[in-house]
Amino acid sequence: MIGQRNSTAWVVSKHVLISGIAFVMLYPILWMLGSSFKPGHMIFTETWFWPQEWNWQNYMNGWSGIQGNPFSRFLTNSVILSLGAVLGNVISCSMAAYAFARLNFRFKAICFGLMLMTIMLPHHVTLIPQYILFNHLEWVNTYLPLVVPKWLATDAFFIFLMVQFFRGLPKELDEAATIDGCGPVKIYTKIIIPLAFPALVTTMIFTFLWTWDDFFSQLIYLSDVSKYTVPLGLRLFLDSSSQSDWGPMFAMSVLSLVPCFIVFIVCQKYFVEGIATSGLKG
């Protein structure tokens, strides 16, 4: 048995099997990519993904937009929203995490317990009262209901992630800084934050991806087409979809996935570590 496992035939057949599965899995994405360069009538007659000629017409049609809104507007809206969310999460969650990891204060155990509980809580429970609240504040149909919660550290998962990371940093650094006359604020800004770079990057990556792909809350809070983000904008293509519209729809779908893909390629190291150590869902 052991001999067989190490034989060349076994190794080769294993590679064939693994790359075969990989190819089948990636084929839908390749097909979408290829189809985005094909004229509409070719898309549903051709099963092989590679286009016979590369045609950018779908991209130009898709880019010119839908219902009078250029696609660039959806992209801009999504970028603004994602940046707001990423900044909010990194700042507010790292602040809370610092308090939990390094400071001693009253009701710490209760607060920590509450924080852990909110990680598990399905957001459906708070959904409707939050909507009522934001409706009273006249925030509906603005980006505030989507961004402000991030500045208030409601994604408790990231607090937990950073608490775990901060606890791994040597406490002697804090003590030395205290002797030198630094208070908690200085220790947080000058010592913890610079050293916590990997945890901050992981938080940024996943906040970005989740905001970029988020559909539920954007669907609930945004109603003006001019305020639509990429996920909402894309769905408009589906509404009007006769087969001739498949091309532009696929082209803009591909475009919408490019930022996620770039983040993934650039930050691959943090992805694998983040998932393997904390079970982050991609």
Next chain:
Amino acid sequence: MTTSQVSQARIESVATRRVKRRYAHNGAALLFLAPWLVGLLFLTLGPMLVSLYISFTDYSILAAPSWVGLNNYTTMFTSDKLFTQSLKVTFTYVAVSVPVKLIFALLVAMLLNKGIRGLGIYRTVYYIPTLLGGSVAIAMLWRKMLGGDGLLNSVLAMVGIKAPDWVANPKYALYSIVLLSVWQFGSSMIIFLAGMKQIPPEYDEASAVDGAGPLRRFFYITLPILSPVIFFNLVMQLITSFQSFTQAFVISNGSGGPVNSTLMYSLYLYKKGFSFFQMGYASAMAWVLVILIGVFTLLVFRSSKLWVHYEDGGKS
């Protein structure tokens, strides 16, 4: 007398000093926790109480809520056929997609584990569906790909099979969403791979020497050692699968159709709350969901005593 007084005083001063040190950072902590505290009070705990209250009322956001007692809850379980349907759809989805996804993730992780060359590349490639799968773009692709004249049926036609429109057929529509979920097994696989790295190779070698075949080694060594990781993956997948929304929404174009065959719990809750503005009913549904997820998670935790083995003999 005096000595005991002195020692008493000393004990007190030590105690107060300790308390002082213990809460040395009350002010700073308040500063650092301020955003989180505001969020906790106004966006989590407050809304939880409000939603519990609203769940006992009739509320359409336009008029003030009117108390109806347990009406919403009893309607759900006695006369709302769509609610029963949404439960059925969600249970089927969870019961099929979670085990299939985990088994697939485990099998592929096994294939990748044994010191294979190009592990990094394979891992990346297998992770791509998870990376992109949650997006509206992929859900739309799925709808087109599994449609009547979509990619899958063109491929099947080449080998002479005439297949139905998977997305428009009530028998298969839910399984097209299950397939989309299983397709995204990448993150579970990465967690399995990390877990397998912890297994000392000596275990495998020793049992091979003792004459255990690969199947026996899998069931008696790999699986038990990996059981905490399987447990973790199972809990995570269970919680997220119960809340699944985007894919069903996009693939059925917001209807939960055909014939309510993809009416996931979250989708029905959304329709009740934001299409029909029955916010009381939707809040009651949210609490039922919390209880459902809680009960299932608890059951998995309880069952873990039977099948999850910890290295230190189960103390943790």
